[in-house]
Amino acid sequence: MSSSRRRRRRRSRRSRKERVRWIQHYNNGQKILLVGEGDFSFSACLATAFRSAVNMVATSLHSQELLRVKHWTSEAELQTLERLGCLILHEVDVYGMGYHPTLSRMKFDVVIFNFPHAGHFYGFCEGDEELIE
Ligand SMILES: C[S@@+](CC[C@H](N)C(=O)[O-])C[C@H]1O[C@@H](n2cnc3c(N)ncnc32)[C@H](O)[C@@H]1O
Numbered sequence: 001m002s003s004s005r006r007r008r009r010r011r012s013r014r015s016r017k018e019r020v021r022w023i024q025h026y027n028n029g030q031k032i033l034l035v036g037e038g039d040f041s042f043s044a045c046l047a048t049a050f051r052s053a054v055n056m057v058a059t060s061l062h063s064q065e066l067l068r069v070k071h072w073t074s075e076a077e078l079q080t081l082e083r084l085g086c087l088i089l090h091e092v093d094v095y096g097m098g099y100h101p102t103l104s105r106m107k108f109d110v111v112i113f114n115f116p117h118a119g120h121f122y123g124f125c126e127g128d129e130e131l132i133e
Contacts, residue, residue, distance in 0.1 A: 008052045010130060011059055017108070019130070021049065021051070023046060023049045025110075026112075027050075028050035028052060029072040030109040031106075031107065031109045032044075032046075032057070032109065032111075032112065033057045033059070033083065033094060033111045034058045034059060034111075034112045034113075034114075035097065035111065035113045036094060036113045036114070037058055037060045038071055039074040039077055040058055040072045040074050040077035040091065041073070041074075042059035042069075042112075043056065043077070044076075044077035044078075044081050047084045048080060048084070050079075050084075051084070052084055052085060053081055053084035053085050053112065054085040056081075056087070057086070057087045058093075059092035059103075060090050060092065061086070062090060064092050067090065084091030089103070094113065094116075107127065
């Protein structure tokens with residue numbers, strides 16, 4: 001094989017590796033912060049589709065111990081995220097994340113909070129206007 005052909009093949013292999021992967025609104029080049037994750041399945045799914053999570057920070061309101069009790073399936077999802085290089089943070093409350101020691105020093109292109117739900121208020125239903133802004 002000629003050296004120029006070898007060079008071309010190497011270049012095309014490199015560009016394939018660095019290809020931007022889009023999944024709906026998101027791509028693997030964006031710095032993505034996920035808050036209010038439940039069992040971390042969404043984060044793990046996104047990371048798997050991107051084949052990397054080095055640009056992702058996935059967070060949960062719960063401690064790791066409580067997460068294990070509430071969402072036992074999270075263990076496998078967390079393993080996937082760790083393998084793909086995700087930074088995982090527990091006990092992150094969206095109301096105080098501006099003061100979080102790690103998050104406050106970072107910048108993000110996208111913040112994702114899927115199906116936000118902060119619990120029930122006594123006497124109200126989810127559809128009540130007082131709860132919907
Ligand atoms: C309906 S679940 C959605 C979970 C996940 N985002 C998903 O799409 O599968 C609502 C989530 O919001 C989280 N949550 C509620 N209040 C929060 C807060 N103040 N800060 C961060 N997360 C919160 C809960 O822990 C819960 O996991």
